Amino acid sequence: MNPGTIIRRTRLADGRRVIVKSRPDAPPDFFIAEARGLTALRGIRALRVPEVLEAGMQRIVLEDLGEGVRATDYWRQAATGLARQHAIRGTSFGFDHRGFCGDSPQDNTLDIDGWRFFAERRLQPQARLARNRGLIDARDAAAIERVCARLRDRIPDMPPVLLHGDLWSGNLHVCADGSPALLDGGAVHYGWAEAELAMLGLFGTPPPEFFATYAMHARLREDWRERVSLYNLYHLLNHVNLFGAAYRGSLQASLAAFA
Numbered sequence: 001m002n003p004g005t006i007i008r009r010t011r012l013a014d015g016r017r018v019i020v021k022s023r024p025d026a027p028p029d030f031f032i033a034e035a036r037g038l039t040a041l042r043g044i045r046a047l048r049v050p051e052v053l054e055a056g057m058q059r060i061v062l063e064d065l066g067e068g069v070r071a072t073d074y075w076r077q078a079a080t081g082l083a084r085q086h087a088i089r090g091t092s093f094g095f096d097h098r099g100f101c102g103d104s105p106q107d108n109t110l111d112i113d114g115w116r117f118f119a120e121r122r123l124q125p126q127a128r129l130a131r132n133r134g135l136i137d138a139r140d141a142a143a144i145e146r147v148c149a150r151l152r153d154r155i156p157d158m159p160p161v162l163l164h165g166d167l168w169s170g171n172l173h174v175c176a177d178g179s180p181a182l183l184d185g186g187a188v189h190y191g192w193a194e195a196e197l198a199m200l201g202l203f204g205t206p207p208p209e210f211f212a213t214y215a216m217h218a219r220l221r222e223d224w225r226e227r228v229s230l231y232n233l234y235h236l237l238n239h240v241n242l243f244g245a246a247y248r249g250s251l252q253a254s255l256a257a258f259a
Contacts, residue, residue, distance in 0.1 A: 009064060019061070019063075028057065030103075034060055046088075074179070075209050083213075085161075085163075085164075091112075093110065093111050093160040094111055095190060102166070106165075107125060123237065124145075124148060126237035155192070158194065165185075169206075195231040
């Protein structure tokens with residue numbers, strides 16, 4: 001959640017509880033992208049997703065799912081739902097509109113080549129931005145280019161599936177009844193399922209039960225964890241650009257393993 005976003009709980013005239021997220025300085029189409037992403041996720045009925053009631057340039061109004069304590073089968077519900085979501089395949093990588101990961105615009109121009117999409121729509125734009133801002137140096141930028149050049153050797157051929165796209169632990173919400181739900185859908189797109197699982201472990205990680213349950217309902221390669229740091233290069237670069245050089249050490253550690 002962007003620190004400039006104001007969150008308010010209120011009721012509509014018909015008594016429904018809603019969340020109003022507002023931000024006067026929101027980038028153009030920021031809340032529109034969130035609304036489209038949430039609507040896409042909600043439409044497949046895999047995990048709970050708040051209904052979008054209104055979306056504009058400076059605010060979005062959402063169904064209030066409440067907040068509670070995890071149900072005893074919370075992680076099993078989350079894994080089963082995410083596996084159902086990842087069963088939704090696209091014909092191309094990307095999405096039908098641009099998105100946002102945090103405040104960073106995401107170019108979702110469709111591409112049938114997942115390796116090229118990850119290089120040209122994810123890693124390289126973030127690397128150029130960080131280099132131009134002086135947040136990474138020439139060696140870091142060169143290392144990222146070497147990673148991009150070898151993506152086909154390191155990532156197996158996998159289909160594009162529907163991703164939340166920014167699925168860290170804070171966007172996997174505990175509803176009032178203890179069930180899991182997805183929030184903040186601005187980064188929704190079609191991409192690699194492994195990349196979604198990788199981000200879930202970037203800032204804290206689900207218990208083993210989650211991954212075991214997921215593997216019961218979706219194909220999960222035994223060596224997928226070997227690629228976690230590779231997928232998370234994108235999110236580390238994004239954090240460097242959003243929050244500064246404090247994340248550069250983590251980025252460089254990941255690059256050292258792959259570049």
